Amino acid sequence: MTAPTLSKPAPNPAPRPDGELEKLEAVWRTQSGWRFFSSVNNTNIGLLYIATALLFFVLAGVLGLLIRLQLAVPDNHLLGVETYNQVFTMHGTVMMFLFAIPVVEAIGVYLLPNMLGARDLPFPRLSAYAYWAYAFGGLAFFCTLFVGLAPDGGWFMYPPLTGTRYSPGLNADFWLLGIGFIEISAIAGAIELIVGILFTRAPGMTLGRMPVYAWAMLVVGLMIVFAFPAVIAGTALLELERAFDWPFFIAERGGDPLLWQHLFWFFGHPEVYIIFLPAAGMVSTMIPTIAGTPLVGRRAIIAALLGVGVFSFGLWAHHMFTAGLGVLEMSFVSAASMAVAVPTAIQVFGWIATLWKGKLTWNAPTLFLLGFMFIFVLGGLTGVMVAVIPFDWQVHDTYFIVAHFHYVLIGGMVFPVFAAMYYWMPLVNGNRLSERLARWVFWLMFAGFNIAFFPMHLTGLLGMPRRVYTYAPEMGWDGLNLLSTVGAFMFALGVVLFAVDAFRALRRPERAVGNPWNAATLEWLPSEDYGNRSIVRVNSTNPLWDEPALTREVEEGRHYLPHTATGRRETIATSPVAAEPRYLLVLPGDSWLPLVGAFGTSAFFLLLTVKLYALAWISGAVAVGAVLAWMWESDRPPPEIEQVEAAVGEHLPVGALGRASHSWWATVIMLVVDASIFASFAFAYVHVSMRLMVCPPPGTELPPLSQALTSCGLLVLGSLLVWLAKRALDKKGNARRLPWLVLAALACALASFALDLQGWRAGLAPSESAWAAAIAALASYQGLHIVLLLVLAPYLALRAWRGLLDRRSRATLDNIALVWHYTTLQGIAAVAVVRLMPLLME
């Protein structure tokens, strides 16, 4: 532990007036009874999110046990073939998409605001929407298993197996629409976390002082922004192929099944690190506490997190070594797969050095952290083995791979998450889990895991393919399989014991949380619905170790904003590098709208899948209505309050404009996601073009260049009109002309798209060739944006007519203008990509 430093005087040294705390409590109070579900506060949403993710862990775990029962003995007929296919597909899909990614985001939603010293995340209603969309969509998706409609093509859903020819039922559609939609919820969460980490840290918490866990979540948020669009684009293409016969993945019509693999794994491999890095961040937070010493190599570990985040994007094709890629391409990917081991090893050595330097406390988190290191390092070593191409050719799609990725995922994520639950459980109601029972839980899980999965390396080397329904006794795999089944049930018993203990701890009466592990990070400051009584000023990397008086000062309201300055929920927005206070961020209160919006969105996708179109469109309208109603209430800073006193002599403006505003940054990040989805569609077009000998293929024709240029010109004119509308508000401060300018801009955008549509329809038949289908996909994506403008332009005009747009309330205009200009750029980029490819191939 570092030596305590001299504390600087607190920003609000005087005693606080009576009644101030009561007002703060009233503004942030969680409603009781069924109204609890309208709560948007990060603590409540975070707990719901974690509980739901753990429910999916248990459900998918039960499916895993069914798989093990089926494989326990040779020639077993416990499950039918069809059921077995659905069970293993759902086990992988639910574990990856409904447990692993959501649980790490959920823990972030719960922990980060407190760890960063903020009262809440910057967009609480977005968090609530993301959670409810995930909960409704995920539960409905899981229920498909009970009616025999669950997907059965494996968790990575390779076509042609999942095309209509081999999967004619609705099973694959449930995966494509369900998972594609749940990914959108993950992206919403990522945007929230990135903006929260960059702009709502406690004053003085510079990037250098920011906890390593927050660094990990920042890197993960950025990875989600660039990785998830690929799978969203992939699922859209496969669904378009299944619904409209656009042959992106059908080789006979110029498509390529490998296109799916590229898109899926460009998401799928970074996803492994998206799951692992938050766990690594938690480990980097817990290890210094249990060792009682600062993290060794802290800066190197932060650099390693960044390195892993970037290198992980060069590894996608190592899942495709047997797919017939060029040998040099595979070698580049193989090299990158080994290079990523270097920054990963930096983290592991940093943790070992910290344990070595400090004095280890033996408790439940320690056991799970040591278990994590043992299992994860073994998984990493087999990872380097399968990065060697000839070795991968031997073990690809065998149980060796099943063993490898369970060592990486359970070792790298599940064990740290269990350590985290033991470590942070006291934050919920002050009660710790039983240390005695924890030893049973750990040893059952650790031994059970190794007994279950280590033999799979051997069954794999003996040739047992993954996903096999059963096997003959003469294969010699029966003893090892039986052992794996015994281990899996031991592991499950450990999880059950944990659940019993957690249930018991949560039912105990609430007690003071304190700082039970003597940790250094801010989440251990006394906290209520409003977060900390006052927003702490941070002076070091390990504030609770370095400033022993901090807890008392914060609790006495001697730091920033110990009250509600505007009578609403608020937090302080700070600058991204030095965390200097910039403005008072007014937060929205509880509302049913995110829940209704999420319900409508989930229902829209699920009803669309089962072809109940009328009901689907009604649900879609409900979703759009709820989101617009929620937006309508936003962007209204409190009248008459231009600035507030956050601390003695420190006045902060209320709200921010343009690039200073957190909502501007969130919109920009959303547009980066948007551009990444567009880039994935463009990649699909380039990929299918490169399979051609002549481009455009015979029988297809691009519209005249003059028509394309006119369309681009109309888009530019529309953007120009929006720019003029913004300028009118900037210069004159009134929005009288604004609605007409925006509606004229909309007319330009609609005319541009009508021109595009007319041109494409004349010379391209998307069901004839993958090349034409890829262009149609690009055009459809542009069309989706035009539809979005069709909603946004009248909404903006209505706000202007109702007097809700002025110099202070203009975030709506600024953000819609960003979307508008992006749509213009995307339209021009689509024309450029489509026109350039035939020229390059001439």
Place this chain on the structure above:
Amino acid sequence: MATGDHKEGFWKRVLWAALPLLVWIVHFAFSYGLAAAQCSPVGMRPGGPDRLVLAGSTLGAFAICALLAWRARQVLSRQGSASGLADRVALLLAVLALIAIAWGGLPLLLVTGCA
């Protein structure tokens, strides 16, 4: 209302620290893209991908990262204990990118052709 950017050089710092990783991304994407294009039906090149161009790009990327590492080292020794997180991260990432680029260039010595 707060307006405009806070003058603390956020993007400058991010770019300074992350530049080696950007060099790695460009090098990797160029190498993979060129190899894929020169092994595609329409762009098939006799003898496989152009290893001279690939070797040149690898040496170029390596040299840029070496330069970035050297510059980061200079900044650190000039500033001593006053150096910030961005400077240290810049050095570490330059070294990581150097290793990854060198390792990624090795197949050029070992592999020929497309299949």
